[in-house]
Amino acid sequence: MITLVIILPLVFGVISFAAKSRIVNRVALLGSAALFVVVALMVWLGIDWRWLPDWLLVYFRFDCIGLFFFAVMAIVFAGVSVYSLSYFSEHNLNARQESVYILEILAFVVAMAGVILATNLALLWVFVEATTLTSALLIYFEKKKSSLEATWKYIYICSIGIALAFVGIITLSIGSERIGSLFFSDLYLHASEINPVWLKLSFAFLFVGLGTKVGVAPIHAWLPDAHSEAPSPVSALLSGTLLNSAFLGILRVQVILVRADQQAFSNIILLLTGFLSLLVSAVYMLRVKNYKRMLAYSSVENMGIMFIGVGLGQPGLFAAMLQTLAHSFSKTSLFLTSGNILHSYGTKKIEDVQGLLKRDPVTGWIWMASFLAIIGIPPFPIFISKFFIIRAFWVNGQGWLAVLFFLFIVVVTFGMGKAVFRMAFGDSGIEGAGSVRPASSAYLPQIVLLAALVIVGINMPNLVNEMLSKAAAFVSSVPAPVARVAGR
Amino acid sequence: MTDILIILLGTTMLYVSSVSRIEAYVKTLAAQGFLLFLLVMVGVKEMSWLNIAFLVFETLIVKTVVIPYFLLTVIRRNETPREIEPYISQFYSLLIASGIFVFGFVAAFWAARTGGNIKPLYFGISIAIMMLSLFLIVNRKRIITHILCYMMLENGIFLLSLSVANELPMLVNIGVLLDLFVAIYLFAIFFNKINEIYDGSHVDVLTELKD
């Protein structure tokens, strides 16, 4: 099954690249998306295709946290691929361009699946690097001067980051000479035998390296550029899944520290960078002029919140996981919708967009709802995760941090709200209400994602709750329930 | 023997932080590649011949010959300005570089006291090389120096990975492979697009995206 996930999309991509047929393109894209979702579902349900050989099982495995991130990715990817259809038609891509796009996006997604499922730190690192390289192509897809600049900065910064992460791996192996393996299972099992100083050192390097990909301050700088210049579905994928998969990398390293009882150290770093991210997004929410960049800063903010959640230890982990899920869905919805706006108004400038609700009510209300989702208005679940993070502050006796937290959050809400309301409200530049009507593939994915969020926010299905709790338990210092290794 | 080679490697970084011609950077890069080759020859034992052959290929062929040659041709062909303009003057930059170099020795000393299967000097100097490369990246104004210094950063990491090469050869190989890949990638973008679209390759042309 893992083989399926890793190999099949690539095969699809190559086929569509070779076939140059629009139908094959669509089948390849949607088929891969469906494959991801189905695999995630089956793994969760414990259904197994034993007759399928799985050669890669040593290197890839669905553990409970990986499954969670994989499922999020699969759903986001499904949404993005449906939306891509409208992207194709709106930009009048020919079959050739479509197939290039599809090949690139499938390679990107496979790389992310590799990051999520890798059982080995070195392998994880390899795939993180692979995500950089594949996504760079996508960011440069529209081949504009500004997207070139964004791509260059993206690759350059992330390459340095990833090089530093490699230093982290080396230092870890220096500290864990007796283990002599970089498989996570070995590292977790023998975490206490790792020389603590080298462990901290390696955490520092790995954190800087992977954190660059996650996009937390102060190493977030590439993020607004890349997110704003990429085609909207790709931005969605970058923000909704790429950041998560790098975040998972940090979580996996964090688990080592937790098992080695060194989390006091890493928690401080996580909290520090988390708050720095909030600060940065608060600063820039107030002065950003481009709505896609605004969404990117919001990603910085949300990643910061996740880091804070993890940094709070046991009490905040569930919130961090919920935040991951909710952020991915709502940010995907936002970025996809921003694609509609971009197409309708032809500008990324906030001040040039007005009267969205009148010009294109569907897009307008989705835009509004997604905004409410991302800033944590109930019934959207970011609200619940924020609640639990505040609760964790109190539980940890760090209530004063809540002041800081809310200060930044309110500033971010103000900045973002100002922009979003400005865009949504008012009179549209053109005559006639509802004069623009996007294709159904341009808003259905968002509606589905938002509906899913509402369900999670009001009455979280047990399935989701269990998934989140297990993922949270995986990171927590409380001995995790035996990792349910499904999907052999 | 290895110690001398390592320190030599470190000194090359001091050299580049004081020179101002791009060719000198490229030549230093080649020199570093050769030094690394020597280190591989001297330092690595207990490895399969395949691994060793791979490392030799990497250091001697790629790092010492191919990349520098390629860079030199490109520089000459494109007639990019030969001078490297630093933000900080050469003198101060050398001063800071020396400071970082000393920090490398401190790190080596610290590593020796901390334990772990580490050859202290490998650790210290590679840290110093990495820091120095990052410092040079920050301090230089030409985009091509970003690539050059990135290669130096990779050399530093390669040096560090050599210290565990005996235990985890796979790791070294992966690192090397990816380095190559990234380097090629960066080159490709740089020479195909950036140089084409942004004439002059001054870093300031890449500041359109900001808030």
Place this chain on the structure above:
Amino acid sequence: MTDFLTGVVLLFAGGLGAIVAGERAKAWVFFGFTAAAQFFILPPVFEILLNGGQLVLPAYFSQPIGTAYLRLDSLAALFASVTSVGALLTSIFSIGYMKIYRGQGLSSYFVFLGMMSASMLLVEVAQNAILFLIVWELMSISSFFLVAFENGNEEVRKAGLYYFIAMQAGVAFLIAAFALASAASGSLDFSSFATVLSKHGSVSILLFVLFFVGFGTKAGVFPMHTWLPRAHPAAPTGVSALMSGVMIKTGIYGILRILLLSGIPDYRLAYGVLIISVITAVFGVMNAVAQNDIKKLLAYSSIENIGIIGMGIGVGMLGLVYNNPLIAMLGFVGALLHVVNHFTFKSVLFYGSGVVYSQTHTRNMDNLGGLGKYLPLTSLMFLIASLAITGLPVFNGFISELAIYLGLARSFSAGSIAMIVAALFGFSALAFIGSMALLCFTKVYGICFLGLPRTKYHVEPNERERTLLVPMAMLTVVIVGIGLLPWITIDLLKNVIMEFVPSLNPDQLVPLTGIFRTISGALAAVIGLVGLFYGLRTFLLRRRKVAEYKTWDCGYQVGSSRLQYTSSSFAQPFLHLVAELVPQKIHVEKQPVLFPEQASLESHTQDLSERFIFRPMIGILNKFLNLFSWIQSGRLQLYIMYGLVFLVVLLIWILGVK
């Protein structure tokens, strides 16, 4: 309880029904659903109000909310009755008022109106921290969309954003409070918070303060009231009435709910609540006096009334603290009765201002005048509501203020000097507030409805749209009813009061009923005497000549209607007295020649809290954030340097700290 929830669902469904309905039918469909909801909501509510007890329905949500209890107790029932009726009245009012908005997104208006009404009702019964916050935010967000309904207007957009941020900032305190409560009690259920809140100590005080600030923001307690005078004028009038009459009371509800859970509060909190409420009330009415925009004035007056309610709560708390059930009873009776009363007269006033606005298209009182002749019914009901809100006898405002006065007066007989001083403070402040309210509402009524129009109305104002009058008429009946038969309210409030003051002997309510009966008689005497004198006057004049002529005005009869006293000039002597507390900016424009042909003068007030608290705070925050504006400069090297510096710091930390 199922009935109640059915009603809530109906309210919500009304909004959805309006989407489907045709443009003309939307308002009627919504009204239909809302009216139907009353049949489900009001019976259980009044059942509980009259007979006590509570209805409980556990709602089984999945984790992390868990089992959430929906509890309709008498406190909730009191607020629910107001909410439900308020929703109905606004739905009636919207039928006529929203006609002009046809084709401009009416569906969204009704959807959010339904959502707002339903969520307000849920706020009153939800007794689980997360569920409560969810419905609370739903209420805020739906009202936000209603405030921003006319978003083609720049001012409205600004007000909407302001409101939105104020609500987010307010809810931040609530989230913090609920998070603390649940962290300390280990449960999300309200009943478990009682253990934390009733344990006297720094945690319970911190909790109460957080709750008070959070709920106070919604209620409009100084200094967090600043959103109110912006949001209320921006919203369509039916919504302003609902917001001012009902929604801000949910803040009061929250404070009362927390109080109910805390049992006997800490004495510092009691004094704090009393003092902050007095400040709120005085501040609110002072600023109300200064306003020229009628809806803004009413908004500030809502702040005043929230302050009065708060004073009642403060007196009640003091009574509890000093174990004097009689004082506590009087305080809570005053507060709760004023909640109901304020709903009645403030709604009438807002609806009335809506009628005025719909006919004249201005809210600036300096352009109004003489409307009494065009809108006789509106004028009459507006007058009654103005008298009531000033707390003058014969109407209901008098009754609730009397109870608070009594509570404060009784506090003179309490033993503690602090309490006596506090009581005198409240006592004289309430009188001061009352007299300022008199100034304020003579101004509103006199300027808008009496005299002559200050500018010519383009269309002659009329009252042909009867649906606009129905809600006012219904409420006016209540205003007069409570005013004349006040003892009835004791029966309705009895159960709530017993919950707040468990040590109260039900017999102790009897004297209050007696007082109310006596008042009833006195008020009847007032009405009788008015009839007598007016009859006498008619009798005397029956054969005399009653001439009609221009206003005599000491013979100065050349005046145009522009020469009348305006709202600004009417308030000027008072504002001159309190210039430090209600700073005014006066812009004078005139040509710099000897005999200018044109000149203009405008005055604006500045909100003290905005000027001295929020502006500086935002300024400091902005300065602080500006310090970091170099981060995203577009320079790749800088970006790498951040990482480098970060890494070096980490390394030094690790290498340095062993």
Place this chain on the structure above:
Amino acid sequence: MPAAVTEIIIVISPLFLIGLTAKVKALWAGRKGAPVLQPYYDFFKLLGKGEVISTTTSPVFRIAPSIGIAATFVALMVTPIPIFGSFIHFEGDFVLFAYLLGLAKFLMVLGALDTGSSFEGMGASREVTYSTIVETAFFIVIGSLALLTRHFSFESIFASVNLSSGYSPLVKILLVVSLFIMLLAEGSRVPVDDPTTHLELTMIHEVMVLDYSGPDLAFVQYAASLKMTVIAILIADLFLPSSVPLMVACVLSAAIVALVFVSVGVVESLIARSRISHIPQFLFLMTTLALTSFAVVAFFLFGVIK
């Protein structure tokens, strides 16, 4: 029966008292002055006349005097008459008292605004402005009395105020002075306002009623004098020593009320009307006195002053 008689006497007396004041002023100025009963002649003359009503006005203008006089009458019923007590009494009746006066004021202000005259608007504006100070001070007066007596209704407060202990004279003097200021303010007398002129000198109350004529004007003037009488009765309540025979008490209190009005006349003769900008200071004097008396009572209660 004696109570009813007293009540009737009180209802009749206000116009006489006003005449008394006028007479005092006239004598002080060395004139003979109008007869003391002149206000009665005026009153009945007005009742018998027709009216001129401004076309600008609405029904509010017409009903305002009736409401004003009715409210003042009920306020009188709440006021405790020395020895006899009040018709209507309940705990907190002083609130009713003050608010009934407020009701009268509200309607009179509306009546003034209804004429659309800027002059009357000005008077109305000042009337409400100054009442904010006076009403607050009045409640402080009541507060100190309530604190002193531990009673909460007018009747019982004044019934027991004279039974209180030895420090009460000081308190009483303070309160009497502040009530006297209130009387001057509410009755629109010098130095707050000048009731005798209708043009430049009058600035507050009288200017509001410029447009009234006939029975309405009669009502207005009667209500104004009744209001002053009521306040004078409160002063008498304070002064009347406890436990005196009924007749003595009646005569004594009537004398006190008359004295109050005489002193109004004396004050008017001695002082000129203040500048309008100084009136708030004068009225704040009442607040200050009331606060002082409250502080004195509190200090005594808690043993700070013995």
